[in-house]
Amino acid sequence: MPVELTVTGVANGGWCVARHDGRVVFVRHALPGERVLAEITEETSRFLRADAVEILEPSPDRVTPPCPFSGPGRCGGCDWQHASLDAQRRMKADVVAEQLRRLAGIDWKVVVEEVPGAPDGLGWRTRVQFAVDRDGSAGLRRHRSHDVEHIDRCLIAHPAVEEIGAETRDWRGAAAVEVVAASGGDRAVIVEPLPHRRAAVPDVDASVLLDEGRRGTRALSGQASLVERVGGRDFRVTASGFWQVHPGAAETLLDAVLGFGEPKEGEWALDLYCGAGLFAAGLASAVGSSGAVLGIESEPQAVQDARLNLRDLPQAQVERGRVEEALDRLDIQTADLVVADPPRAGLGRPVVDRVAGLDASRIVYVSCDPATLARDISWFAGHGYRMTALRAFDQYPMTHHVECVALLVKE
Ligand SMILES: C[S@@+](CC[C@H](N)C(=O)[O-])C[C@H]1O[C@@H](n2cnc3c(N)ncnc32)[C@H](O)[C@@H]1O
Incomplete structure (x- = not known):
């Protein structure tokens, strides 16, 4: 049964804040100042979590989410697709100031x-980790869930990541797949096999690496490292490493x-x-x-x-x-x-x-x-x-x- 909430502010972690029956509610898919109907998704003695499922009074900061896979119960990769970029930055500033x-x-x-590098807030993510379903298709995880949301493309992924087409390939035998695109132009696909399974090696325009868990990654084709370029200087970065x-x-x-x-x-x-x-x-x-x-x-x-x-x-x-x-x-x-x-x-x-x-x-x-x-x-x-x-x-x-x-x- 949805509850009506008046959203008062923003909290760290992509949540807005409201109150219901004397308890704090951390609510997603809402914006400060909105009145919403929300489904409770989790209840503890101290607080509730909820998803706004209907917006009764929208904020002027609300926009139509560019991504069709965002929203309650859907892909968990983004938190603020429904807010203007300016509002996203104001909310982040509020969170930092509050902390x-x-x-x-x-x-x-x-x-x-x-x-x-990303004036519309899209097409920036140069490393995307896809979860792979039992049937070998890749998608992104739903919020606080192991379920996979199948998508045809990720709008925040860099175009060089999307060119690999991870979402439409057959990844049978894999538990997860990571696609990395470096500023020097190199790309890598890192395949994490399911336990005791052999993952198929895809025919892609990128290095392919096998994730061998604690033993690190092993290149099956191409180079195990990528080149990142910053201010005229090249940095070699292992594809699975931090950048x-x-x-x-x-x-x-x-x-x-x-x-x-x-x-x-x-x-x-x-x-x-x-x-x-x-x-x-x-x-x-x-x-x-x-x-x-x-x-x-x-x-x-x-x-x-x-x-x-x-x-x-x-x-x-x-x-x-x-x-x-x-x-x-x-x-x-x-x-x-x-x-x-x-x-x-x-x-x-x-x-x-x-x-x-x-x-x-x-x-x-x-x-x-x-x-x-x-x-x-x-x-x-x-x-x-x-x-x-x-x-x-x-x-x-x-x-x-x-x-x-x-x-x-x-x-
Ligand atoms: C946020 S990254 C920063 C890397 C680098 N400053 C950059 O901007 O590319 C954090 C780094 O700390 C390393 N790291 C994590 N825990 C560490 C620890 N306890 N001591 C030393 N390094 C650690 C990670 O491997 C990672 O490379």
Whole structure:
């Protein structure tokens, strides 16, 4: 039985907020200011989750979703197809501001900036993971479900991903398929076979890799790595490894990191969670041969990539390890500048305490989760670091995700 809700605001994770019978309702497919009829999809003692199924009073920010596969019970890949791009950015700004206020006690006017390369918010995703059904057809997962939504194309996927036509191929024997398109023009298809099954190798205009679980990926045809181009520099990136998925993101983030960090000739800088060495390369060029940069990264393939990508910059070194242990193992006691770009879980208390102890004058924190960013900023504040600048980027249009770069300065 649908319930009537008045939607009051937006919450982290692609949800709007309403109240029903004294409980908070996290509601999808709605917008702040709307009155909607909603189906309850989950109930706990503290809150409800719901899908808006009928809009009684629409917001002026509502648009017809460009994608026909979005909506209640359908594809879970996007959260905000029904909102104008401007409204999506305002909602993301509200979420970042709310996390900073609630978790770090900071009042900040947040502006979410467009990332060049996808003016309509479509056609940007250069890495798409498709789930494969029992009958071998690929689609995308429904929201909070293992069910597969069959689609004929994904509108947020980059055209070079869509050219592979993953949605119409026969993937019998596979559990999942990932298609990656690099800015250098290379493409890869990574096939994850079902347990004890042989997945068919598709005839595609791309490298084909087999995902061998903990043993990593193995190239069945073509190259196992791709070339990404940023500001005239080529980066080799293992196809299954981390690289920003929006074509304008790597350059935008590199500019933001260098703009905030202002690395100077002769300085000693750390690039924590360095991936294939994107920020380390920019830092190394700036500190020059009289300075030094150390990248720390846990994924062996990414470490190999980063070492290769930085081979013309001998002032940059890369160490393999988890940041949690590597700083101690390498006896790192100081730094002039620290750049940290951790996964969604953020740095966590022990790493915050350890990094703060290096006494760097600037810490540039790159984050894809405003909640863990705000939490870590509050811990840094306990060590005398204050956030003095923040940029937020709409790096994942149509979804709730937002990328932030924060500058923390030692008081
Ligand atoms: C968000 S990515 C950032 C990569 C790089 N800065 C870039 O922009 O391309 C995070 C990276 O941290 C690595 N990583 C995850 N956990 C780690 C840990 N505990 N210690 C070191 N690296 C880790 C991942 O393998 C990944 O390459």
